[in-house]
Amino acid sequence: MSYQLxxxxxxxxxxxxxxxxxxxxxxxxxxxANLNRFVSTVIAPGNKxxxxxxxxxQFVQEHGRSFADRFEVGEAMKKxxxxxxxxxxxxxxMEMRQxxxxxxxxxxxxxxxxxxxxxxxGTETLQLKADFKVPPYLTHVDxxxxxxxxxxxxxxxxxxxxxxYDSGLFVTSGGMLGSLTDGGGRAIAAWVxxxxxxxxxxxxxxxxxxxxxxxxxxxxxxxxxEVIGIxxxxxxxxYGAARAxxxxxxxxxxxxxxxxxxxxxxNESFDWVQTTMxxxxxxxxxxxxxxxxxxxxxxxxxxxxxxxxxxxxxxxxMYEQFMRDWDAYYNAEPxxxxxxxxxxADLMVxxxxxxxKFMQVGVKAINDLDKxxxxxxxxxxxxxxxxxxxxxxxxxTVK
Amino acid sequence: MKTELSxxxxxxxxxxTSAADAVNDIVMAGNKSKGGRPYFLEDPAVERxxxxxxxxxxxxxxxxxxxxxxxxxxxxxxxxxxKEIEGYVPDDTAAEERQAWHARFSARILRIVQQEVEAxxxxxxxxxxxxxxxxxxxx
Numbered sequence: 001m002s003y004q005l006x007x008x009x010x011x012x013x014x015x016x017x018x019x020x021x022x023x024x025x026x027x028x029x030x031x032x033a034n035l036n037r038f039v040s041t042v043i044a045p046g047n048k049x050x051x052x053x054x055x056x057x058q059f060v061q062e063h064g065r066s067f068a069d070r071f072e073v074g075e076a077m078k079k080x081x082x083x084x085x086x087x088x089x090x091x092x093x094m095e096m097r098q099x100x101x102x103x104x105x106x107x108x109x110x111x112x113x114x115x116x117x118x119x120x121x122g123t124e125t126l127q128l129k130a131d132f133k134v135p136p137y138l139t140h141v142d143x144x145x146x147x148x149x150x151x152x153x154x155x156x157x158x159x160x161x162x163x164x165y166d167s168g169l170f171v172t173s174g175g176m177l178g179s180l181t182d183g184g185g186r187a188i189a190a191w192v193x194x195x196x197x198x199x200x201x202x203x204x205x206x207x208x209x210x211x212x213x214x215x216x217x218x219x220x221x222x223x224x225x226e227v228i229g230i231x232x233x234x235x236x237x238x239y240g241a242a243r244a245x246x247x248x249x250x251x252x253x254x255x256x257x258x259x260x261x262x263x264x265x266x267n268e269s270f271d272w273v274q275t276t277m278x279x280x281x282x283x284x285x286x287x288x289x290x291x292x293x294x295x296x297x298x299x300x301x302x303x304x305x306x307x308x309x310x311x312x313x314x315x316x317x318m319y320e321q322f323m324r325d326w327d328a329y330y331n332a333e334p335x336x337x338x339x340x341x342x343x344x345a346d347l348m349v350x351x352x353x354x355x356x357k358f359m360q361v362g363v364k365a366i367n368d369l370d371k372x373x374x375x376x377x378x379x380x381x382x383x384x385x386x387x388x389x390x391x392x393x394x395x396x397t398v399k
Numbered sequence: 400m401k402t403e404l405s406x407x408x409x410x411x412x413x414x415x416t417s418a419a420d421a422v423n424d425i426v427m428a429g430n431k432s433k434g435g436r437p438y439f440l441e442d443p444a445v446e447r448x449x450x451x452x453x454x455x456x457x458x459x460x461x462x463x464x465x466x467x468x469x470x471x472x473x474x475x476x477x478x479x480x481x482k483e484i485e486g487y488v489p490d491d492t493a494a495e496e497r498q499a500w501h502a503r504f505s506a507r508i509l510r511i512v513q514q515e516v517e518a519x520x521x522x523x524x525x526x527x528x529x530x531x532x533x534x535x536x537x538x
Contacts, residue, residue, distance in 0.1 A: 005498035010488045023487060027464035031457050034501030038509060046516030053519055078439075082519060085512050087439035088446050092453045099429045100457075106424035142432035155421050330437055 004041070006033045007175035007369045012167070016246035017115045017239065019105050019163045028100045032093060033171045039089050040174075046082040051319050055080050066318075073322035091330055094145050094172070101168035102147070105160045113157040119242035126241035127255040134232045135258055137283030137335065144172075145332045150210065150233030162211045162239035169213070175369055176386050177213075180247075183365030183386055184276050184307055185214030189221035191363050191390065192272075192305070201225050201271035205297065207259045207290070208278030211240035212252065214307075218274065219244075219252040225271075230257040260289040265297045272303040277388075279308055280339040287339065288350060295352040298395045304351050305392035307363065312340045344391040353393035360391040456508050460501060467497060 009021075009029040021029075055076050060066055067073045077083045105112060120126055134151045142149045148161050169181045177183035192199065202225055206215040209229025219227040229252060231237050237254040244252050257264055259282070273294045279287060298304055312321045328336035345358045365386035440446040468487045476483075489497055506513065518525040 003499075003502055005495060005502060008489065008494040008498060010494070023468060024461045024465060027461040028457060030464060030497065031460035031501055031504075034460075034498060035453075035457075035505050038502065038505035042506070043509060043512050043516065046512075046519060049516065049519045053522075082512075082515055084439045084441070085515070087437075088449055089453070089509075089512070091437065091439065092450050095450070096454065096457060098432070102430070103424065103428035106422050106427055109422050109424070141434060145432040147427075147430040147432045154427075160422075332432055332434055334434075 004037070006037050009033065009170060009175075011175065011179055011369055012170045012181070013179040015243055017112070017119050017159075017163075017242045019108060019112055019167055021104055021167070025100070025104050029168070029171045032097055032100065033174055036093055036171070037174055039086065039093060043082075043086045043089065047077070047080075047086055047323065048319065050080045050082040051077065055083075056319075070312075070318055070321040070325050073318050074325070077322065087326070087330065090326075094331060097168055097171055098145055098147065098164075101164040101171075102160070104167065105163040106154075109154065109158060109160045112159050112163050113155075116159050116238055116242040117157060119245050120238075123241065123245055125244065125253045126237060127253070128234050128237060129256050132232070132234070132256050133258070135260065135283075135286060137286055138232055138281075141332050141334055143281055143332055150231065150236050153235050157238070159235045159239040159242075162233070162235040165236070166211055166213075166239065166243070173386065176367055177365055178367045178369055180213070180216070180368075182213050182217050183367050184388065185217035186366035186368075187363045187388075188214070188274065188276065188305065188307055188390065189217045190366060191361075192303070193221055196303075199272075199303065201303070203270045204228070204272045204274065205230065205265070205270045207273065207275045207294070208281065209236075209240065209254065211236045212244055212254065214276040215240075215252055216244055216247065216249045219249050223251060225251060227252040228255055228270075229253070230255050230259065230262065232256065232258060260286050260293060262293050262297055267296055268299045268302075270297050270302060271299055272305070273298050274305050276307040277309075279306060280333060280336045282339070283335055284338055287335075287342075287347070291347050291350040295350065295395065298352065300352075300395055300397045302395050303392065304348065304353055304395055305390065306344075307388050307390050308344075309336070309340060310389045311342070311344060312337075344389075348391070348393050352395040352397060354396055357393040357396050358391070359393055360389065363388055363390045452508075456504075460504055463500065463504070464497060467500070 009026050051073070055073075056066060059072075059076050067076070138149060138151055146161060146165065148154075150161065150165075152161055154160060166181070169177065173181070178186065201222060204218060204222065204225050204227045206212075206218065206227065206229045209215045209231050210233070212229050215227060215229040219225070229237075229240065231240075231254070234256060237256055241254040244254070255264065259278075279290075282290060294304055309324065310316070312324070316324075324340070325337045327333050344360060345355055348358050349355065365388075367386075438446050440449070468489075471489075471493065472483055472487065
């Protein structure tokens with residue numbers, strides 16, 4: 001099988017508020033995407049080999065049993081030189097990606113803020129709150145090793161961190177999310193339309209929408225619906241509203257709100273509440289409050305849907321749990337591990353979805369850069385393909 | 400932060416306007432994120448050198464890509480124009496060729512790591528040379 005090259009960074013669609021990249025900045029991202037590809041396809045498989053051929057056998061020899069949990073796997077793998085080098089390289093590429101992206105957006109921070117302000121002139125799709133309190137689970141960590149995370153603004157009107165996120169996710173994901181990094185949103189919109197052709201939501205809420213990567217495909221798929229994205233990060237919302245306007249998506253609003261206390265929304269006021277790669281960036285207590293809030297704002301008979309990485313189930317091998325847990329600690333997504341230990345069906349009960357209305361399926365990103373690989377089938381692949389767990393259900397209140 | 404520090408000679412044109420005064424782009428680009436940094440190699444000093452090496456590798460790749468651009472433009476047009484370099488977007492064929500170069504470059508600099516993986520995969524090819532020398536001596 002020939003070596004699969006990632007798409008070049010210039011395949012990323014440049015919209016009106018996108019940061020400007022000079023020649024070498026683009027080349028730096030091409031290098032990183034290729035380095036990531038090599039590390040994940042050539043070096044990373046060495047972890048499994050090392051695990052199977054020496055790490056686990058040695059553990060069994062010393063303890064007379066295999067690993068009891070992923071943490072024991074981690075302690076043993078830490079001593080293996082193949083794992084050590086892979087982990088050191090992976091961490092290094094992520095730190096480089098942040099530095100390279102930040103260097104681009106920070107040198108043009110003023111121009112970016114001005115472009116966004118210009119794009120938003122005369123629009124009413126952005127609602128920020130001067131007294132907004134960012135939830136502690138967000139201020140406590142810099143998610144994905146992004147200094148300042150989603151919420152930090154370096155001056156009034158700043159969008160630097162959002163522009164960095166928008167331009168760099170393509171590198172981290174190796175272009176597998178498409179030309180607008182919206183493969184997740186495209187997948188969920190297509191899946192809902194195909195699975196529930198008679199579902200015509202009028203009001204859709206996307207919680208933790210960030211800059212709207214995955215919100216816009218839903219708005220485009222349901223043009224008659226009013227779509228509202230909420231997030232805690234002002235730079236993300238500001239940039240997201242401008243980006244949506246630049247891309248010509250009219251039926252979406254970006255509102256600063258705390259998912260655990262969505263006071264601005266009335267009871268039973270949405271037909272569909274969606275989260276995409278959001279839950280693992282919340283907190284152990286907040287997640288339950290959030291699900292209760294979702295229950296409150298969702299209409300009876302409404303759709304409650306979540307895209308996440310696969311949950312850790314007893315069927316998943318200790319090795320896979322360990323590998324999937326890596327990002328929790330080393331890519332600064334500390335709630336990732338605990339979140340994926342939860343039973344999604346239990347969470348959904350808190351959100352008013354009875355067990356018999358619960359559903360869980362695998363969904364693959366729809367990538368417009370890789371059409372020849374879109375066969376419409378969902379294939380199980382525990383490698384680096386963007387294949388996710390979708391869980392949710394229909395709210396059903398027993399009167 | 401003054402603009403003359405934020406453009407790089409290799410990076411081409413200096414931006415027309417500076418970032419906000421509060422933004423020291425050179426230093427802030429490399430800010431540390433929250434939480435203690437994990438070191439995976441037994442000796443942190445080695446990991447430090449690894450990170451410096453990878454950053455140098457990145458910019459060698461960048462320089463290569465820039466040179467590639469210049470060569471292609473020279474070939475195509477017979478002259479050199481700085482603005483053209485900044486605006487150059489490879490066509491699909493060139494893009495694939497450049498990605499393949501990156502792939503080979505990554506393979507070159509990570510050769511030792513790849514070979515360590517191969518050593519685990521093929522233990523028969525990983526016998527100590529002293530043993531082989533003794534074996535050869537009997538052949």
